[in-house]
Amino acid sequence: MNARALAFEGLKAVLLEGRSLSAVQSELLSRCPPQARPLLQKLLFGVLRWHGSLQALLKPLMKRPLKARDADIGLLLELGAFQLHFMDAIPAHAAVNETIRLLPKKKQWARGLINGVLRNLTRTDEAERARWLACCDRARYSHPDWLIDRLKRDWPDHWSQILEANNEDPPLTLRVNPLKIERDAFMALPDVAALDPRPHPLAPQAVVLREGTDVRRLPGFDEGWFSVQDAAAQQAAHLLDPRPGERILDACAAPGGKTTHLLELTRDQTHVLALEKDPARIERLQENLERLRLHAQVRQGDAARPDDWWDGEPFDRILLDAPCSATGIIRRHPDIKWHRTPEDIEALTRTQAAILDALWPLLKPGGRMLYATCSVLAAENRGQINAFLTRTPDARLVPIDHLPCHGTPGCQLLPGVQEMDGFFHALLEKSP
Numbered sequence: 001m002n003a004r005a006l007a008f009e010g011l012k013a014v015l016l017e018g019r020s021l022s023a024v025q026s027e028l029l030s031r032c033p034p035q036a037r038p039l040l041q042k043l044l045f046g047v048l049r050w051h052g053s054l055q056a057l058l059k060p061l062m063k064r065p066l067k068a069r070d071a072d073i074g075l076l077l078e079l080g081a082f083q084l085h086f087m088d089a090i091p092a093h094a095a096v097n098e099t100i101r102l103l104p105k106k107k108q109w110a111r112g113l114i115n116g117v118l119r120n121l122t123r124t125d126e127a128e129r130a131r132w133l134a135c136c137d138r139a140r141y142s143h144p145d146w147l148i149d150r151l152k153r154d155w156p157d158h159w160s161q162i163l164e165a166n167n168e169d170p171p172l173t174l175r176v177n178p179l180k181i182e183r184d185a186f187m188a189l190p191d192v193a194a195l196d197p198r199p200h201p202l203a204p205q206a207v208v209l210r211e212g213t214d215v216r217r218l219p220g221f222d223e224g225w226f227s228v229q230d231a232a233a234q235q236a237a238h239l240l241d242p243r244p245g246e247r248i249l250d251a252c253a254a255p256g257g258k259t260t261h262l263l264e265l266t267r268d269q270t271h272v273l274a275l276e277k278d279p280a281r282i283e284r285l286q287e288n289l290e291r292l293r294l295h296a297q298v299r300q301g302d303a304a305r306p307d308d309w310w311d312g313e314p315f316d317r318i319l320l321d322a323p324c325s326a327t328g329i330i331r332r333h334p335d336i337k338w339h340r341t342p343e344d345i346e347a348l349t350r351t352q353a354a355i356l357d358a359l360w361p362l363l364k365p366g367g368r369m370l371y372a373t374c375s376v377l378a379a380e381n382r383g384q385i386n387a388f389l390t391r392t393p394d395a396r397l398v399p400i401d402h403l404p405c406h407g408t409p410g411c412q413l414l415p416g417v418q419e420m421d422g423f424f425h426a427l428l429e430k431s432p
């Protein structure tokens with residue numbers, strides 16, 4: 001199987017069968033020869049990122065739209081068009097011929113169509129393509145219309161900045177484990193120094209690498225010297241500011257990125273109950289705790305139903321890293337923008353409110369809860385917190401003034417700003 005064939009398989013799985021890119025990607029990479037993996041990743045991410053623009057480039061070249069049952073031919077055309085429009089290093093004849101070779105046996109009738117459309121694309125000039133892409137926001141920004149409209153409404157001054165950032169390649173950000181090694185010492189290790197690492201100015205443990213790499217090959221991975229975590233996500237544990245000896249609830253914990261950070265900050269000297277609803281994700285949480293040599297009480301349970309798992313002892317601090325639309329991390333997971341629907345956002349908003357209300361009584365008077373999401377949508381973030389503050393008289397908002405926050409209440413980090421993901425944090429305190 002070559003990279004293009006695997007990319008075609010992956011695109012069908014994600015865009016036609018609705019599977020998540022992360023799940024599909026790891027399966028495909030394991031079947032791909034190591035030297036072909038960079039091309040596979042580029043094709044898979046590239047077509048998903050630019051799906052809306054590629055459709056706009058192909059439409060004027062097609063006599064009529066494809067039938068629904070031939071959606072796979074549409075994806076093949078996009079795979080070819082991506083190489084022609086976005087990958088200068090690939091010669092046009094290779095892009096066209098290799099695309100035709102991927103045609104399923106039963107669909108050889110489409111040979112002429114693919115050949116004609118892709119060759120005609122090679123004959124168009126930059127100005128013509130730019131005109132097609134300027135037709136509408138979906139083509140220009142490669143996002144679905146409903147999401148563009150929602151971002152325009154939520155972020156009248158920042159929507160285009162958000163959409164553009166969502167189409168950028170993100171950095172790879174690590175969190176160095178201070179219980180094992182200092183950040184400067186880690187960056188000075190020859191294998192790390194070779195990757196041109198930079199300390200993140202807003203996250204004391206964060207190291208930013210511009211290029212992706214196989215982190216399992218970096219020094220100290222098996223020994224728990226570092227984790228992969230974006231600098232925006234790294235803010236959560238610092239904002240909650242856990243102290244040794246406290247009882248802390250991490251209510252939506254898997255795969256444990258923030259559980260382990262809370263433990264690192266307290267030298268593994270605090271009682272963390274790591275709750276997770278999805279049994280399949282608990283395994284990864286356990287693996288991360290083991291790799292980092294940290295200790296938490298792990299439990300499967302629904303955060304909205306404390307009666308099933310709470311022992312009645314209140315918590316000093318609660319982290320609610322809520323299930324959300326993930327619209328803040330589209331640059332890392334471009335499939336998200338094509339999978340989410342407005343109905344999903346409504347359902348998620350209801351779930352988040354139910355969990356907030358269920359967990360608030362578990363917090364000690366004077367205790368703090370951090371509500372966090374990797375979303376940029378107002379309904380899940382400032383709208384959610386506004387509504388919660390209105391119906392919860394013993395809750396007050398603690399200001400966050402050291403981060404580049406947008407909007408209020410809470411702190412919305414926008415994707416791409418200071419190289420961070422889109423993330424929302426609201427720190428809530430219960431009246432003493």
Ligand SMILES: C[S@@+](CC[C@H](N)C(=O)[O-])C[C@H]1O[C@@H](n2cnc3c(N)ncnc32)[C@H](O)[C@@H]1O
Nearest residue numbers: 252253254255256257258277278302303321323
């Ligand atoms: C944003 S992820 C958490 C990421 C994690 N905090 C980290 O930093 O690695 C949200 C998690 O909440 C879990 N979840 C969703 N609904 C839940 C519920 N009602 N109770 C507990 N966990 C839930 C999901 O399965 C998912 O693992």
